[in-house]
Amino acid sequence: MQKRCLIIVLLFGLIGIGTSSCFELVETVTLEADGSGTVKYKFNLSQSKMRMGSVLLLDSIRGYKVPSIEEVKTKLFELEEKLGSKDGIQRASVKQNWEEYIFELAIHFENIPALNNALKQVSESDKWAKEFFFSPYVYDGKRFEKKSNPNASTSITEHISRNKDWLEQAQYIAVFRFSKSVVNQTNADYSLSKSGKAVLFRASFLDLVDQKLNPKNSILLQ
Amino acid sequence: MKYTYLLFCALLGGVLNAQELSNHVPVLTGSVLVVDHTSIQNKLKDTPLQEQPFYEQIERELEAVVEHGRFRSELFATLSILPQNFHLSGEGKAYWYSRTRDSIRYDGYLAPVGKVDEMTVLAHDYLGENCINDAGSDYRFSFNDDNFIAWNHEMVLFADYRIPYNYYASEEGVAESLDESYYESYEERYAAEQEKKRLENRSRIFTALEEIFHPNPSLTIAESEEFQRAMKGQFDVAVYTNASNTFNPRTFNLLGFRHAKDMNEMISLFQGNYSWSYLNINVNDISFKTYSHLSERFAKKLNQTRKGKFNKKLFQYIDGSNLIGFMGLAVKPEPMYEMMMETYSTVMKSIPDYGESISNGMDVFSILLDEDELFEFIQGNAIFAVTDIKEFDVSFTRTDYDEEYNEIEVTETRKEVLPEFVFVASIGNEQLRNKIIGLYESGNILVNKGNYYQYQPFRYSYRRNRMQEEVGIYVAIKNDVLILTNDIDLVKTQLEKGVPPAQRITGSQLKLLKKNNYAGYWNGETTFGKLQNDAFGFETSVKEAMQMTQDLIGTATIEGMKKEGDLYTVKMTLKTKGEEGSVKGILSLVNMMMKTRF
Numbered sequence: 001m002q003k004r005c006l007i008i009v010l011l012f013g014l015i016g017i018g019t020s021s022c023f024e025l026v027e028t029v030t031l032e033a034d035g036s037g038t039v040k041y042k043f044n045l046s047q048s049k050m051r052m053g054s055v056l057l058l059d060s061i062r063g064y065k066v067p068s069i070e071e072v073k074t075k076l077f078e079l080e081e082k083l084g085s086k087d088g089i090q091r092a093s094v095k096q097n098w099e100e101y102i103f104e105l106a107i108h109f110e111n112i113p114a115l116n117n118a119l120k121q122v123s124e125s126d127k128w129a130k131e132f133f134f135s136p137y138v139y140d141g142k143r144f145e146k147k148s149n150p151n152a153s154t155s156i157t158e159h160i161s162r163n164k165d166w167l168e169q170a171q172y173i174a175v176f177r178f179s180k181s182v183v184n185q186t187n188a189d190y191s192l193s194k195s196g197k198a199v200l201f202r203a204s205f206l207d208l209v210d211q212k213l214n215p216k217n218s219i220l221l222q
Numbered sequence: 223m224k225y226t227y228l229l230f231c232a233l234l235g236g237v238l239n240a241q242e243l244s245n246h247v248p249v250l251t252g253s254v255l256v257v258d259h260t261s262i263q264n265k266l267k268d269t270p271l272q273e274q275p276f277y278e279q280i281e282r283e284l285e286a287v288v289e290h291g292r293f294r295s296e297l298f299a300t301l302s303i304l305p306q307n308f309h310l311s312g313e314g315k316a317y318w319y320s321r322t323r324d325s326i327r328y329d330g331y332l333a334p335v336g337k338v339d340e341m342t343v344l345a346h347d348y349l350g351e352n353c354i355n356d357a358g359s360d361y362r363f364s365f366n367d368d369n370f371i372a373w374n375h376e377m378v379l380f381a382d383y384r385i386p387y388n389y390y391a392s393e394e395g396v397a398e399s400l401d402e403s404y405y406e407s408y409e410e411r412y413a414a415e416q417e418k419k420r421l422e423n424r425s426r427i428f429t430a431l432e433e434i435f436h437p438n439p440s441l442t443i444a445e446s447e448e449f450q451r452a453m454k455g456q457f458d459v460a461v462y463t464n465a466s467n468t469f470n471p472r473t474f475n476l477l478g479f480r481h482a483k484d485m486n487e488m489i490s491l492f493q494g495n496y497s498w499s500y501l502n503i504n505v506n507d508i509s510f511k512t513y514s515h516l517s518e519r520f521a522k523k524l525n526q527t528r529k530g531k532f533n534k535k536l537f538q539y540i541d542g543s544n545l546i547g548f549m550g551l552a553v554k555p556e557p558m559y560e561m562m563m564e565t566y567s568t569v570m571k572s573i574p575d576y577g578e579s580i581s582n583g584m585d586v587f588s589i590l591l592d593e594d595e596l597f598e599f600i601q602g603n604a605i606f607a608v609t610d611i612k613e614f615d616v617s618f619t620r621t622d623y624d625e626e627y628n629e630i631e632v633t634e635t636r637k638e639v640l641p642e643f644v645f646v647a648s649i650g651n652e653q654l655r656n657k658i659i660g661l662y663e664s665g666n667i668l669v670n671k672g673n674y675y676q677y678q679p680f681r682y683s684y685r686r687n688r689m690q691e692e693v694g695i696y697v698a699i700k701n702d703v704l705i706l707t708n709d710i711d712l713v714k715t716q717l718e719k720g721v722p723p724a725q726r727i728t729g730s731q732l733k734l735l736k737k738n739n740y741a742g743y744w745n746g747e748t749t750f751g752k753l754q755n756d757a758f759g760f761e762t763s764v765k766e767a768m769q770m771t772q773d774l775i776g777t778a779t780i781e782g783m784k785k786e787g788d789l790y791t792v793k794m795t796l797k798t799k800g801e802e803g804s805v806k807g808i809l810s811l812v813n814m815m816m817k818t819r820f
Binding site: 022024026028042044046047049050100102173175177193194195197198199200 | 616618619620621623625626627629636638640
């Protein structure tokens with residue numbers, strides 16, 4: 001949830017499509033047995049790409065400033081630089097596809113605490129993101145936990161609630177992939193892959209905002 | 223009795239003249255925006271802005287200006303619609319202009335004063351408590367580091383000023399000043415420097431104000447015959463531009479071209495070129511008409527370009543059944559080209575360092591160019607039309623997963639409401655055009671589809687299957703007409719005979735194209751109707767605003783260039799609908815837009 005905030009903070013202007021939006025936010029964690037791994041956040045606006053061109057011509061929409069392409073590129077570059085330089089982060093990279101409006105941030109980490117710490121430090125440099133920070137993952141060698149945002153009732157939720165029509169067709173997807181098999185998990189809304197080594201959660205943004213669904217989960221591994 | 227009558231006339235003349243301030247506006251201002259307060263106030267008398275819901279927002283913005291003790295020239299727009307809020311008389315004409323002197327540059331708004339006794343307080347409100355008050359022989363003024371306000375019993379000037387870097391000083395002339403004063407502390411020195419700066423600013427502002435309050439009559443815009451001519455018509459707002467005042471060494475210096483040279487030819491090129499525009503908000507329409515006077519040198523060429531006409535074959539490819547709008551241009555290309563080359567080449571010559579090289583390059587280019595070949599190919603008449611707003615299939619990428627939840631990129635299509643457009647232009651020279659098409663084809667930019675070509679963006683040159691799913695842009699040439707469109711039916715099934723005659727543009731739209739060199743048309747009602755019908759998913763308040771716009775806006779047209787005596791005119795008209803009239807309608811629309819935060 002925290003990274004979702006981070007991405008939303010970064011690209012909030014781009015969400016301002018003015019009409020009901022179609023976008024996907026995909027959070028993928030691949031965790032190795034030693035606790036290292038990769039986390040990817042993909043923000044896919046491809047379904048709204050025809051309108052994005054028009055939106056980017058505007059200064060603001062519904063009171064939200066629309067960033068220029070250069071501003072978004074600079075922010076993403078800064079994010080890549082900052083995350084990549086944190087202790088315990090092997091590499092951070094950003095992929096930008098401006099034809100399809102798909103943006104992907106990948107962070108290769110040595111362990112979960114290092115990842116949480118890097119995200120915390122980066123969030124602290126942004127006054128808005130700072131407000132929503134929480135440690136999103138916990139891993140003790142046996143159990144992987146995905147936390148949900150305890151600050152979700154604060155202003156970001158207010159922003160989202162005020163603009164619910166933007167989120168009508170927006171989707172959030174989480175995939176957690178492990179080197180060991182999953183023994184059990186606490187959230188029944190996650191489905192298990194055929195091999196039992198990955199779980200998937202899919203929800204509409206509206207269901208998350210209305211708290212009908214929650215991505216929080218605790219997964220016990222073999 | 224005779225003397226009483228004469229005295230009365232003299233006094234009345236004095237009062238009326240007092241409202242006319244053009245004899246205080248320096249003639250060297252390149253452009254002047256003239257606001258007719260009387261006319262605007264008249265039109266707003268039944269719908270005072272103070273009673274409009276959005277007035278609160280204006281007040282908030284004014285409070286923010288007061289809070290910062292500094293304003294920008296954007297404030298002048300508020301002055302023009304709410305003059306009484308600034309103790310202006312709200313009658314007569316106000317002048318919004320930019321003045322560049324060697325010592326000071328400023329944007330000024332000069333208007334007849336209303337409550338002169340309130341001006342000191344107002345100046346303090348807008349310039350902050352620390353502003354400095356001063357006076358000339360028969361006027362007072364207050365200033366801070368960014369703005370000054372000056373007034374007497376006749377007028378008031380609001381100005382946003384900058385002290386320019388001295389471009390004109392020669393290097394030898396800039397002597398380093400050595401301050402030999404002794405200061406006990408940094409603070410003391412800082413205060414002394416500030417005082418020195420204030421005195422310098424005061425003296426520069428004073429010079430600018432003397433030009434306004436004690437002008438040399440022959441150096442004011444009122445004495446300009448061109449300006450007097452521009453002021454003869456009726457308007458709410460007028461913009462007057464004198465090209466010979468705009469294209470001069472000072473402007474070039476402002477643009478960063480230092481030491482612009484050999485300006486005589488350029489000044490002579492623009493000598494006699496001036497224009498003005500009238501904006502009028504009438505009961506059932508809003509019109510913007512531009513009048514241009516051109517020197518003989520330009521006029522001769524322009525008359526030749528105006529001989530161009532639209533090729534009738536273009537009309538048969540424009541579907542008028544759901545027409546949103548069009549823009550068309552029909553000129554003789556050769557004199558147009560010559561006029562542009564002559565203008566740019568002359569302007570370039572005056573730009574130091576690289577300008578002369580570019581000018582020479584342009585001359586060489588003209589010599590090498592086979593003009594006959596080129597102008598047989600480009601025939602100078604073209605129309606861009608948006609013929610509908612409708613659903614198209616658009617591809618997009620979404621994320622899916624296999625049974626192991628490995629990510630798969632899936633390409634699908636969805637319906638998206640987009641404008642349908644067509645660009646048509648007359649072209650000749652079959653040999654040359656075939657050569658050009660052949661080059662694009664061999665470069666895989668155009669894909670041959672039989673009678674027409676499909677444009678292939680570079681990114682799809684290695685993913686042809688994706689291109690099929692994308693909204694296509696098609697190119698065809700038929701009957702010496704180049705057609706560019708995203709309407710597949712037009713190039714696939716209607717290419718031979720064009721759009722069925724019953725669907726073609728007719729009536730007033732066709733007349734616009736036949737009677738003008740520059741023609742434009744927009745149907746606001748159809749545009750907003752289509753946007754609403756196609757269910758974009760707008761929230762209710764936005765839909766309401768669109769409905770209101772649909773109810774208010776009729777059609778817009780552009781007609782030009784007409785010749786009226788020695789003037790060339792272009793007129794834009796936006797027809798409004800509804801019983802409220804355009805002023806009330808626009809105010810309601812602004813209120814709705816502010817409400818929806820759109």
